[in-house]
Amino acid sequence: MKEIVLNHPMVEHKISILRSESTSTKEFRELISELATILCLEALKDAPLKEISIKTPITVCKGKTIDENNYAFVPILRAGMGMVDGVLTLMPNAKIGHIGLYRNEDTLEPVEYYCKLPKNIENKTVILLDPMLATGGSGSAAISMLKKRGVKKIKFLSIIAAPEGLERIQTDHPDVEIYTAYKDLKLNDVGYIVPGLGDAGDRIFGTK
Ligand code: PRP
Numbered sequence: 058m059k060e061i062v063l064n065h066p067m068v069e070h071k072i073s074i075l076r077s078e079s080t081s082t083k084e085f086r087e088l089i090s091e092l093a094t095i096l097c098l099e100a101l102k103d104a105p106l107k108e109i110s111i112k113t114p115i116t117v118c119k120g121k122t123i124d125e126n127n128y129a130f131v132p133i134l135r136a137g138m139g140m141v142d143g144v145l146t147l148m149p150n151a152k153i154g155h156i157g158l159y160r161n162e163d164t165l166e167p168v169e170y171y172c173k174l175p176k177n178i179e180n181k182t183v184i185l186l187d188p189m190l191a192t193g194g195s196g197s198a199a200i201s202m203l204k205k206r207g208v209k210k211i212k213f214l215s216i217i218a219a220p221e222g223l224e225r226i227q228t229d230h231p232d233v234e235i236y237t238a239y240k241d242l243k244l245n246d247v248g249y250i251v252p253g254l255g256d257a258g259d260r261i262f263g264t265k
């Protein structure tokens with residue numbers, strides 16, 4: 058199963074506040090960050106563990122750790138930036154790359170404008186961040202950019218996904234796991250998610 062939808066009352070609660078047009082920029086940003094932490098926790102369920110020895114104040118015991126160096130977070134600019142703090146609370150030492158894409162609002166096609174990735178990205182699991190998966194054009198293009206640079210393992214975290222976007226990613230990139238907090242109903246005729254939350258970038262950065 059490559060599509061994982063979080064199913065939790067706390068997630069539904071937070072998504073409901075996020076959707077409301079009366080939610081402030083500050084609260085919107087905080088909720089995006091919290092949901093990113095929750096999604097990332099789910100996405101790291103299969104993280105390989107290494108056994109270590111620990112000296113506690115009482116005794117010596119065995120413990121397990123994750124090698125954070127094996128991971129990179131890559132937000133799709135600009136709205137994906139809103140998820141970075143949230144994922145870093147879980148894995149503060151992971152490296153961060155940036156992919157710049159925006160959606161041409163007439164054609165709905167993604168336009169690429171930036172790509173800067175950490176060294177040895179081809180050996181890392183990349184956790185791609187974008188709160189909105191609408192037509193899937195931006196997500197699919199970002200995954201292609203990563204694959205072109207040798208990345209082999211990609212997990213895509215989105216907060217709200219439309220069925221059309223989920224289908225597009227699964228068709229174009231069946232190897233990529235998609236984690237989403239909520240699967241919405243559909244896209245409207247201008248490519249916005251219904252019921253959705255509007256323009257995530259504008260709401261995170263207060264630009265409208
Ligand atoms: C939004 C969103 C996704 C994209 C989703 O970004 O953050 O990147 O649209 O739409 P798609 O699945 O149909 O491609 P936008 O293009 O508005 O850019 P921004 O983040 O800079 O505001």
Ligand code: URA
Pocket residue numbers: 136189191248249250251253254255256257258
């Ligand atoms: N991008 C957004 O920010 N919101 C949508 O509903 C669709 C694309």
